[in-house]
Amino acid sequence: MVGYTEIEASLKKMLELIRTKAAGPELLAQVERLDQLSQNLGPETPPMLRHYMEKRGYPKALEFLAGLDERKKPNC
Numbered sequence: 001m002v003g004y005t006e007i008e009a010s011l012k013k014m015l016e017l018i019r020t021k022a023a024g025p026e027l028l029a030q031v032e033r034l035d036q037l038s039q040n041l042g043p044e045t046p047p048m049l050r051h052y053m054e055k056r057g058y059p060k061a062l063e064f065l066a067g068l069d070e071r072k073k074p075n076c
Helices: 004-019 025-039 047-054 058-065
Strands: none
Touching: 004 025, 004 047, 004 058, 025 047, 047 058
C-alpha cells in the first residue's frame, strides 16, 4: 500500500517546482515518482484519488488529500 503522506509530499514538491518554474531533472523526477506511486495504489485507495492520480489531475488529488474534495466517484 502506498502511504498517502508520501503522495501528498510528492504532489506538493512537484507543484512548487512548477510554481517556481524550475524545469529540468528535478521536476521530471517528481513526475516519474508520482507515476510510480500511482501504479502502486492498493485496492483500498479511494476511487477519486485513484482517478485524479491516473489522469494526472495533481492539483485535484492534493485537494482530495486535504479533504477539500468529497466526491465519491468521477463525474466525467
